[in-house]
Structures are given as C-alpha cells and as structure tokens.
Amino acid sequence: MSANSSNDELMGRNKPPPLFFSSRRFAVGSAASAAVLAACGSAPGTTTGGASAPATTGNAIELSHWYHQYGEEGTQQAAIRYAEEYSKIKPNVKVTVEWTPGDYGAKLNAALLTPEGPDVFEFSGPILDLVNAGQVADLTDIYGDARSDFNEIGLQANTVGDRLYGVKMIDDMGLLYYRKSLLEPAGIAPPTTLDELGAAIQALNTGQTKGFFMGNDGGVGVMGDMLLWSSGHEYLKDNKPDFNSDATVAAFKKGQEFLAANSGAILSGAPTDWWDPSAFTQNLTAMQWTGLWAMPGIRDAIGDDFGVMPWPAIGAGEGRPATFWGGWSQYANAKRPNVEAAKEYIKWLWIDNTDIQKDWSLAYGFHVPPRKSAAASAEPLKTGPAAEAVTILNQYGRPLFPNWTGAMGTAWGDAVNNILKNNADPKAELDAAAQKVQAELDKQA
Amino acid sequence: MSVQSVPTSTAAHASRQRRRQLRTTLAFWGFVGPLFLGLIVFTYIPVLWGFVLSFFEAKRTVTPTTFVGLENYLTLFRDRAFIQSLITVALFALFIVPATTALALGLALLVNSITRGQTFFRSVFFIPTACSYVVASLVWKLNIFNGLPFGLANMVLYQFGQDPIVWIGPPNPPWYWLVLVSVRLWLQVGFYMILFLAGLQEIPRSLYEAAYVDGASGGWTTFRNITFPLLRNTTAAVVVLNIIAAFQAFDEFINILSGTGSSNINLARPPLVYLYGIAIGSQDFGLGTAGAFILAAIIIGITLLQNRFFAFGREERA
Numbered sequence: 001m002s003a004n005s006s007n008d009e010l011m012g013r014n015k016p017p018p019l020f021f022s023s024r025r026f027a028v029g030s031a032a033s034a035a036v037l038a039a040c041g042s043a044p045g046t047t048t049g050g051a052s053a054p055a056t057t058g059n060a061i062e063l064s065h066w067y068h069q070y071g072e073e074g075t076q077q078a079a080i081r082y083a084e085e086y087s088k089i090k091p092n093v094k095v096t097v098e099w100t101p102g103d104y105g106a107k108l109n110a111a112l113l114t115p116e117g118p119d120v121f122e123f124s125g126p127i128l129d130l131v132n133a134g135q136v137a138d139l140t141d142i143y144g145d146a147r148s149d150f151n152e153i154g155l156q157a158n159t160v161g162d163r164l165y166g167v168k169m170i171d172d173m174g175l176l177y178y179r180k181s182l183l184e185p186a187g188i189a190p191p192t193t194l195d196e197l198g199a200a201i202q203a204l205n206t207g208q209t210k211g212f213f214m215g216n217d218g219g220v221g222v223m224g225d226m227l228l229w230s231s232g233h234e235y236l237k238d239n240k241p242d243f244n245s246d247a248t249v250a251a252f253k254k255g256q257e258f259l260a261a262n263s264g265a266i267l268s269g270a271p272t273d274w275w276d277p278s279a280f281t282q283n284l285t286a287m288q289w290t291g292l293w294a295m296p297g298i299r300d301a302i303g304d305d306f307g308v309m310p311w312p313a314i315g316a317g318e319g320r321p322a323t324f325w326g327g328w329s330q331y332a333n334a335k336r337p338n339v340e341a342a343k344e345y346i347k348w349l350w351i352d353n354t355d356i357q358k359d360w361s362l363a364y365g366f367h368v369p370p371r372k373s374a375a376a377s378a379e380p381l382k383t384g385p386a387a388e389a390v391t392i393l394n395q396y397g398r399p400l401f402p403n404w405t406g407a408m409g410t411a412w413g414d415a416v417n418n419i420l421k422n423n424a425d426p427k428a429e430l431d432a433a434a435q436k437v438q439a440e441l442d443k444q445a
Numbered sequence: 446m447s448v449q450s451v452p453t454s455t456a457a458h459a460s461r462q463r464r465r466q467l468r469t470t471l472a473f474w475g476f477v478g479p480l481f482l483g484l485i486v487f488t489y490i491p492v493l494w495g496f497v498l499s500f501f502e503a504k505r506t507v508t509p510t511t512f513v514g515l516e517n518y519l520t521l522f523r524d525r526a527f528i529q530s531l532i533t534v535a536l537f538a539l540f541i542v543p544a545t546t547a548l549a550l551g552l553a554l555l556v557n558s559i560t561r562g563q564t565f566f567r568s569v570f571f572i573p574t575a576c577s578y579v580v581a582s583l584v585w586k587l588n589i590f591n592g593l594p595f596g597l598a599n600m601v602l603y604q605f606g607q608d609p610i611v612w613i614g615p616p617n618p619p620w621y622w623l624v625l626v627s628v629r630l631w632l633q634v635g636f637y638m639i640l641f642l643a644g645l646q647e648i649p650r651s652l653y654e655a656a657y658v659d660g661a662s663g664g665w666t667t668f669r670n671i672t673f674p675l676l677r678n679t680t681a682a683v684v685v686l687n688i689i690a691a692f693q694a695f696d697e698f699i700n701i702l703s704g705t706g707s708s709n710i711n712l713a714r715p716p717l718v719y720l721y722g723i724a725i726g727s728q729d730f731g732l733g734t735a736g737a738f739i740l741a742a743i744i745i746g747i748t749l750l751q752n753r754f755f756a757f758g759r760e761e762r763a
Contacts, residue, residue: 406723
C-alpha cells in the first residue's frame with residue numbers, strides 16, 4: 001500500500017513539484033524519477049491541444065510545447081486550454097502540449113540535443129549553459145514595454161550578458177508552516193531565530209508528532225541554502241564565490257549545533273518529501289518547511305489552523321530571515337525551424353495575456369505572478385497567510401543566478417553535506433567548494 | 446541418356462545445396478542481423494562515440510569541437526568527490542561480494558541436500574531475481590525501512606520494546622547500508638545460488654561414494670575436500686560476476702537514497718550515480734564519459750587480476 005502511494009509520489013502524480021532546484025538537486029532528483037518512470041513502464045503522456053483549430057493548408061505551423069508535470073489538479077487541462085485558445089486566434093498555428101511526468105529534466109536535456117526537441121519549453125534552473133550551447137533563442141525583443149512590469153529577480157534569472165532568454169511564468173518560494181493550535185496552547189511564539197526554532201521543535205515533539213520536517217535527508221538539502229542566505233550572503237557576488245565568509249562559516253557551525261541538539265525531534269523518513277505538505281497535514285509534524293504552492297492543499301486539509309514565516313535568522317540581531325525565490329520560465333528552442341512563431345506564442349501567452357498568467361499562478365496551486373501588475377491585482381494573495389507569504393518573498397527571497405551551473409551546485413551540495421551530515425569543518429569544506437566554483441567561473445570567463 | 450543425366454542431377458544437387466545454404470545464411474542473418482544491428486547502433490557506436498567525447502569539452506552537446514586531450518580524465522583524478530565514490534563502491538564490493546557468495550553457496554548446499562521439494566525451494570529463492578531493482582528499492586525504502594513507527598522493520602522493533610529507527614538519512618549509525626545491502630542480497634542471491642546448484646550437480650556422486658568407502662565422514666570433511674575444490678570454477682565465476690555488478694551499482698542507490706529534493710544520495714554515492722549527475726544532470730558529456738572509461742578500466746583490471754588468481758575464463762587443463 002505504502003509502496004504504491006509513494007510510487008505515485010515519486011512519479012509526481014500528486015506532488016506540487018519542487019519549483020526551485022539547485023542544479024544538483026535537479027540532477028539527482030531527475031535520476032531517481034527516471035528510474036521510477038522506467039519501472040512504471042508508462043510513456044510520458046502526450047496530449048494534443050488545438051484540435052479544434054480549423055484545418056489549414058500548406059503553411060500550417062506546428063509547435064510543441066513541453067511542461068513538466070505540475071501536481072495541482074487542473075493544470076494540464078489549463079495548459080491545453082491555453083494552447084487551444086491560441087489556435088483560435090492564430091488558425092495556422094497548432095500547439096501540441098506535451099505533459100511530462102517523472103524525469104522532465106533528463107528528457108528535456110536529451111531532446112534539446114536533437115533537432116526534434118520541443119519548440120517551446122519551460123525550465124527551472126541556471127540557463128548559462130543552455131545559452132552557450134545555443135539551445136535557447138534570444139527573447140529580448142518580445143518583452144517590449146512590459147519589461148519594466150516584470151520583477152527584477154525574474155528578469156535577472158533570464159539575463160545573460162544584456163540579453164533576455166526567457167520569460168518567467170511563476171515565482172515560487174519556501175515557507176515554514178506551523179500549526180497554530182499546537183503552538184498557541186504551549187505558549188510558543190513563531191520562532192525568529194535558529195535557537196528559538198530549536199526550542200520550539202523540542203517543545204512540540206511528542207514522539208508520534210515530531211517537532212519539524214524539512215525533508216527526508218534530515219533537512220540538509222534545505223538547510224544549506226537557508227543557512228547561507230540567513231547569514232546574509234549569496235552563492236556568488238560580483239562573479240566570485242560568496243559562501244565562504246566568516247559569517248557563513250559561523251552560520252554552518254550554528255547549523256551543526258542545531259542538528260546535533262534537535263535531530264531526534266526532527267522528522268525523517270516520511271512517505272513524502274519536503275515539497276509535499278502531507279507530513280504536516282497528517283500530523284506527523286507540528287511544523288514543516290515546504291512551498292507556497294502547497295498552501296491551497298493545506299487549507300483544504302486543516303482549514304485556517306496554520307501560520308507561515310520565513311526561515312529564521314541565525315540569532316537575535318545576527319543575520320536575517322530567508323527563503324528561496326525560484327520558479328519556472330518559458331523558453332524558445334533556438335534549433336527549431338519555427339523560432340519566430342514560438343516567440344510570438346510565448347509573447348501572447350506569458351507577456352500579453354495577464355488573465356492566463358493569473359489563472360496559471362492562482363487557480364491551482366499558489367504561485368506569485370512575476371508581473372508586478374498581476375501580482376498586485378491577485379486577489380487570493382491579498383489576505384491571510386498568502387499575503388504574508390508575498391511580503392516574505394519580496395523582503396527575504398533570494399534568487400539563483402543564471403551562471404550558477406550544475407558543477408557548482410554539486411561542489412556546494414557536497415560541502416553542505418559533509419558539514420551538516422558528517423560534521424566536517426565548515427571553513428575547510430566551504431573553502432574547498434569555493435575553489436571548485438572559482439575554477440568553474442574561470443572557465444566561463 | 447544416363448551419362449547425360451548424371452551431370453544434370455549433380456548440378457541440380459549442387460543448386461539445391463546452394464539454395465539450402467542460402468536459406469541457412471538468410472535465416473542466420475534474419476535472426477542474428479537485427480540483434481547485431483542493435484548491438485552496433487546502441488552499444489558499439491555509443492561506446493566509441495563516448496570515447497571520442499571523453500577527449501572533448503562536450504557541454505550540452507554530443508558533437509563537440511573543443512579538443513581538450515586528457516583534461517577530463519585529469520579533472521576526475523583530482524576530483525575528491527569522484528575518488529570518494531570509487532572508495533564507496535570498493536567498500537560496497539568488499540562486503541557484498543563475499544556475503545553474496547557465501548549466502549548463495551549456503552543456499553545451494555541446502556537446496557541440493559534435500560530430496561523432496563527441491564524444485565519448489567529452487568524457484569522460491571530464484572524468484573527475487575526476476576524482480577526489478579527499482580520496485581524492490583521502493584518497497585525497501587517506503588515500506589520495510591520506512592523511518593516512521595509504522596514501517597515494517599520499526600513495527601518488528603516495537604514488538605521487542607525498541608524505539609523506531611530512522612533507517613535512511615542519519616549518517617551515524619549508518620543504517621542505510623543495511624537497507625542497501627539487504628535489498629541487493631535479496632535480489633541477487635537466488636541467481637548465484639542457481640549457478641552453484643549447477644556446479645554441485647556436475648560433481649560426480651562416485652567421488653563422494655569413494656570418500657565414504659575410504660572412511661570420510663560427511664559434512665565438513667567432504668565439503669572441504671571434494672565439494673569446494675570442485676566448485677572452484679563456479680566460485681570464480683560468481684565472484685567475478687559479483688564484482689562487476691557491484692562496481693556498476695546504481696539502481697538501488699539512486700532509488701533508496703535520493704528522491705526529489707533530498708540529498709541523502711551524498712551518504713553513499715557510487716561512481717555511476719556521480720557520473721550520471723555529471724552527464725545527464727549537468728549535461729557535461731565529456732567529463733561523464735571520461736569517468737565511465739575510468740570505471741570500465743578498473744573493472745577490466747579487476748577481471749584480469751582475478752584471472753591470475755582464480756583462472757576463471759582460462760581453458761580447463763586436462
């Protein structure tokens with residue numbers, strides 16, 4: 001039974017997808033789901049949209065549009081609906097939506113090596129390698145006046161040199177969810193420092209219901225980024241590694257102490273991972289780190305019995321709260337024959353059509369629309385925890401950089417693991433990773 | 446008439462033979478051709494192509510232009526994570542190879558010694574071999590060694606008054622090795638047991654009878670002096686196949702230790718998992734293929750080395 005349901009989980013059937021990946025996680029996660037996908041023996045579902053488009057002659061253009069599998073119900077139908085709408089406006093263009101359960105990253109990467117890849121695709125991650133390999137088309141000219149309406153972080157994620165290669169579709173973020181009904185009676189305030197978080201975890205742990213959940217790796221994957229950002233530093237600054245400063249080293253030492261003191265009260269080995277709110281809604285944990293995308297599902301399950309906050313600061317007056325600012329963007333495959341038609345379609349869908357952008361961000365799971373105007377007018381994000389989340393994102397959200405490549409992600413991830421799992425010396429590990437990252441940066445220059 | 450008819454019938458005979466030969470040839474290529482073609486297209490060409498790629502900088506392309514010589518190989522030799530992955534897999538092999546061999550041999554001896562129900566037990570122990578690594582890994586990870594109190598292993602512990610254990614995740618104590626090792630043992634012991642059974646049935650009964658006549662007692666004495674020496678070829682085969690399989694470890698590691706967003710995979714990352722991340726994850730095919738050739742070289746080296754010690758694959762001397 002449990003094998004079965006988790007199979008679904010791994011195949012992404014009911015998972016709000018992790019919309020923020022370090023490349024390392026992307027790679028490793030991909031690998032796992034690839035294997036699972038192979039085991040399930042099911043071909044990725046292909047669904048045709050735009051079937052209602054009037055038959056056209058000779059000059060008909062066919063575009064294939066790839067999505068990874070969003071977990072939220074109704075997303076696939078919505079994607080097909082958008083494609084069909086486009087065919088009504090442009091009868092000579094037929095868009096085929098390809099919905100990819102499982103290992104989207106590996107399938108996309110393989111397809112991009114061939115001439116038969118998708119015309120339009122979404123991607124979440126650093127794009128420098130894609131740009132250098134000539135796999136994505138320059139989209140600077142389709143932005144027009146709308147450029148200033150996109151938030152800076154979305155633009156930055158898609159900028160290489162002075163050109164824009166992608167259009168942000170949705171912004172995503174992580175949140176620390178807590179059960180009000182468990183914290184309030186115990187007199188526990190939402191923790192604002194790592195020490196307070198530790199104390200809350202200890203107080204809330206009952207054995208059956210653990211204090212906190214941030215992933216089946218014990219939270220190491222999540223904590224690495226959060227410790228870095230909450231120490232006030234970044235992966236890169238001025239194109240140099242910025243993660244081996246004294247403040248970050250101190251933060252990691254604090255992180256080691258935090259795990260040593262609290263890991264017994266932190267949930268691990270749950271049926272689903274941190275991106276899925278099941279552990280939280282099923283009372284396996286009193287607090288959980290997961291995404292804004294999960295909020296509608298959490299509300300359905302437990303009503304208003306939850307609050308949200310960012311990852312706490314390192315200490316009082318030390319560091320700052322943090323969360324990630326991730327999401328997905330849309331790209332045109334530069335190696336396909338109909339690049340211009342693909343660009344036009346992307347412009348219609350993700351630049352001109354604010355109704356669709358809001359529908360995609362708000363009608364299924366929760367995401368923040370990357371257009372400032374759309375975000376400002378998004379009713380569901382104006383009240384309650386969702387509104388708090390948007391404030392947290394704008395205040396504390398930290399982005400990925402386009403040139404933070406997979407090799408750098410691996411170096412960083414290995415260092416984080418050695419520090420937090422094997423209690424290695426933070427200074428030595430972070431310096432070694434910085435050296436590796438600098439070598440990669442030198443190659444880029 | 447008859448003089449003339451002889452060459453005619455010889456000619457007819459010859460042409461019949463040619464036709465038959467042609468049919469045989471056609472049948473041969475009809476059966477072998479597709480397989481051969483598949484082997485060339487899906488194995489030999491990619492291997493050769495991969496070898497070429499390993500000397501190029503091939504990021505996000507399989508038709509690279511920047512020749513870098515041995516740079517990719519040198520990068521890997523200097524890469525602490527890659528060296529660590531080789532150490533990880535060596536330790537894994539050091540444990541899994543003797544364990545599999547001993548268990549398979551033990552099972553084979555037991556199954557061979559019973560007179561009734563041999564077929565039944567043979568099948569029972571062999572069936573796990575037919576199970577996919579992925580399926581078994583998921584059952585191990587999510588059902589048996591689930592970290593929650595209602596996981597199977599934890600329910601058993603509870604019966605003995607023990608606290609539940611988070612099997613996969615914490616580095617100390619390294620329970621995850623128990624999960625990784627037990628799933629592979631369950632999956633592969635049956636197969637090697639069959640090899641040993643075949644070996645056992647090759648041993649002439651007369652040798653045992655002669656030994657008994659000479660006053661040897663059964664059990665350990667005959668095992669040490671007859672059974673085990675005569676199983677030398679089988680044992681060597683089992684050990685070599687096992688080592689190769691161990692160095693190619695991938696499926697259970699990636700399925701048990703990693704999941705989306707989880708970094709447990711860093712606990713025990715064999716080279717194939719690391720290289721998969723480089724080639725498929727980061728799309729650096731040059732570095733990935735270079736690593737694959739280093740690993741292939743190691744496996745070939747070990748196989749040749751065993752040849753010196755066990756002589757498996759060498760001609761049997763009369």
